[in-house]
Amino acid sequence: MGTYSNDERIREQVRRDFLGGNGIPEGLTVRQTLTLAYGDSWDEQLPHGLGYATTRYIEGYPVDLLVLERTVHNLQSGEEEPDYVANSIVLLREWADSHVIAVEGGFALMVAIGLDDRAPGDLLEVITKLASDSGVLDTEVLHDVEQGRIFEHWNSSGLHEARQALAERLGVEVDRLPEGAGRMLRDTALGGLDDDYPELSAAGSECNFHLDKVVEHVVRQLLVVTA
Incomplete structure (x- = not known):
């Protein structure tokens, strides 16, 4: 040695x-x-x-x-x-x-x-x-941070864009959307649909809520409710 x-x-x-x-x-x-x-x-x-x-x-x-x-x-x-x-x-x-x-x-x-x-x-x-x-x-802390960022994106722009898309799909003005439509959009977008969950960009500056699928799902729900 x-x-x-x-x-x-x-x-x-x-x-x-x-x-x-x-x-x-x-x-x-x-x-x-x-x-x-x-x-x-x-x-x-x-x-x-x-x-x-x-x-x-x-x-x-x-x-x-x-x-x-x-x-x-x-x-x-x-x-x-x-x-x-x-x-x-x-x-x-x-x-x-x-x-x-x-x-x-x-x-x-x-x-x-x-x-x-x-x-x-x-x-x-x-x-x-x-x-x-x-x-x-700590992956658990990271998960909490990501979820918080997703909620921020939903509240700042996601819900507005989803309501606009749903109104266009139904052929009505945004203020004429059925009661509870906002809640249905939120629950579907944030809860995930067909394994498509909100996707946060690496920098956390953008979030993909898969609004096309979300809106179509909510439209089908509304048709069932009003049938």
């Missing part, structure tokens, strides 16, 4: 503990953990697009931060990727005791944690998950 420096021994132990599911040794800061796990140039070794180190002034004092890019939320454009929003929700909740904050990054907010603060026990696990193909920390 070769000769190891103390740092190399500690680094190897950190990796063994992490890979063995034992988490990070207590007392290490975020900076120390990243240095031991990835080396002195850890900021260059992190997976591309995952995060970066920066210094921000907080309450008048400079603070070194690790900013996690795959947690973008509150974009001014409103086109936030649901998985990034879900990641931000998870980390702001799970790392609440680790001085995690939301910082401005361009025209959005991203989750950041102080490099000299105590490292969360799952710091390396989180980095590994964020760097994975899915990049999602």
Whole structure:
């Protein structure tokens, strides 16, 4: 065996503990953990697009931060990727005791944690998950975020477009639609039809409610009711 420096021994132990599911040794800061796990140039070794180190002034004092890019939320454009929003929700909740904050990054907010603060026990696990193909920390939280975005699209434009399409199909004015038509459109569109469920775009900026099928289904329902 070769000769190891103390740092190399500690680094190897950190990796063994992490890979063995034992988490990070207590007392290490975020900076120390990243240095031991990835080396002195850890900021260059992190997976591309995952995060970066920066210094921000907080309450008048400079603070070194690790900013996690795959947690973008509150974009001014409103086109936030649901998985990034879900990641931000998870980390702001799970790392609440680790001085995690939301910082401005361009025209959005991203989750950041102080490099000299105590490292969360799952710091390396989180980095590994964020760097994975899915990049999602919690699929249940992601589902909730996606459902919320779908409801937003329905309330902002989906219902209006569905009522317009139904009125055109029936040959009446929108304000002359049968009572309960709006509820029938909503229940059919949001509940799914023939395995066609609302499809949210990757960025969450658009949603396909399959309105052609929805409208035809509601027309058939109305014909049955009025028969």
